[in-house]
Amino acid sequence: MDLPVMPPVKPMLAKSVAKIPPGMQYEAKWDGFRALVYRDGDEVVIGSRTGKPLTRYFPELVPAVRESLPPRCVIDGEIVVAYGGRLDFDRLSERIHPAESRVRLLAERTPASLVAFDILAVGDDSLLSLRQADRRAVLEAALSGASPPVHLAPATRDPAVAQEWFERFEGAGLDGVVAKPLDLPYRPDTRAMYKIKHERTADCVVAGYRFHKSGPVVGSLLLGLYDAQGVLQHVGVCGAFSMRRREELAAELEPLRTDHADHPWAAWADAEAHEHARLPGAQSRWSGKKDQSWVALRPDRVCEVAYDHMEGDRFRHTAQFRRWRPDRTPPSCTYAQLEEVVRYDLAEVLSGG
Incomplete structure (x- = not known):
């Protein structure tokens, strides 16, 4: 694997605030496993928030990444499991199992999805210094042909829409809203974004x-x-x-x-x-x-x-x-x-x- 941004990278984080701040990009806050996905041709590596590999636990996502992501890229997102029309963290947690046979069985019974919400590199270019608004445009173009189980995370710049998401989406298992400053470069392992959670x-x-x-x-x-x-x-x-x-x-x-x-x-x-x-x-x-x-x-x-x-x-x-x-x-x-x-x-x- 030879990418402009190489693993392991610790993802950019968010600090808690009480209210939705104005003038930012807003996304739903997903309740799953944070994951950085590295693809270089057929080679795919999925890393956790701490840098530990997750690839073996979610074998069904490897062909999906090859199908939906650009040939060379680094994507920041969340691995989630849906059950009964909502996110199910307990079933997601069961996917981390030492036995290969159990991993394969659960991949069929409770398949995972990848929700992409940022991009760190594409082709030969590192995008870490690019502002958030520009990275979002690149991400949307990169995932224009994506299909389930790979999804582009919905985003808005309208705080009224973000407030509606905050109030409505919890019923689907999400736990709040993330606000991202439009001029923010990607800052690994730094709490540079904002999260608004239910209390x-x-x-x-x-x-x-x-x-x-x-x-x-x-x-x-x-x-x-x-x-x-x-x-x-x-x-x-x-x-x-x-x-x-x-x-x-x-x-x-x-x-x-x-x-x-x-x-x-x-x-x-x-x-x-x-x-x-x-x-x-x-x-x-x-x-x-x-x-x-x-x-x-x-x-x-x-x-x-x-x-x-x-x-x-x-x-x-x-x-x-x-x-x-x-x-x-x-x-x-x-x-x-x-x-x-x-x-x-x-x-x-x-x-x-």
Whole structure:
């Protein structure tokens, strides 16, 4: 492979802002695996955000890239899996599997798509120094003949349209809007763009915590919600505390410490139990050999957290602690409080809504 931009390249990133800024190019924010795709003739390399290769996990995308992308190019985009008319991150995550036979089977059962939203090189030319508006024009020309599973990400310069996308596209599994300054060159591994994500709040039971990597202080709080049968389900964690606050929390929660045997999640160490309930400590291909142990707390306290969206019955990302809720009782913290997003067909998103 001999391209003007060679792997590995870390993609340009976005910083979070509260509102859609004016005067930019706007795109939907895709919920998948960020990927840089390098093509030099028949040779195709797909790299992850961290630079690790993804090609072997998505064999169905290799012939699609050869069919839809220019003979020599570097494309920035997102690998996604659609199921039931919306993005499905859980099914996408299952595609990362060590067994070749399993990879091939899942490529047939849950095929992936590539959504292209930037271009770093074409032919013998590096486009890194080109302004965003000009790169978009090159990208549109390069993908003018693309066909599924390769898609050109819809884009607009109208903030009113971007706001409509922000409100409507979440129902198809997307999680916000990305704003790109029109004069912005491509800046690898730099938060030079802006992302506007959905944020909601929920009152959750604090039923445990994990230690921070630095020592015996709180790393993250384990959150629970009661389902319709009155069973406390583990829905995620909240973190991002200062070191001083981590020390304070460890002391504050000490009186609530209890044995795992007396806890609603007592079966957490049993692998089979995870098939029937949401429990902390599940091993996965992502956690590897990471220590998943946790400190059990009596589920007596409630906190309010901010979250962006749900993935099935759990928080898709780490939630943010907002405040304690001494006025709420743990049994009142149920799934019923969560806002239900109106479903929206992913095909409408890919066509620009």
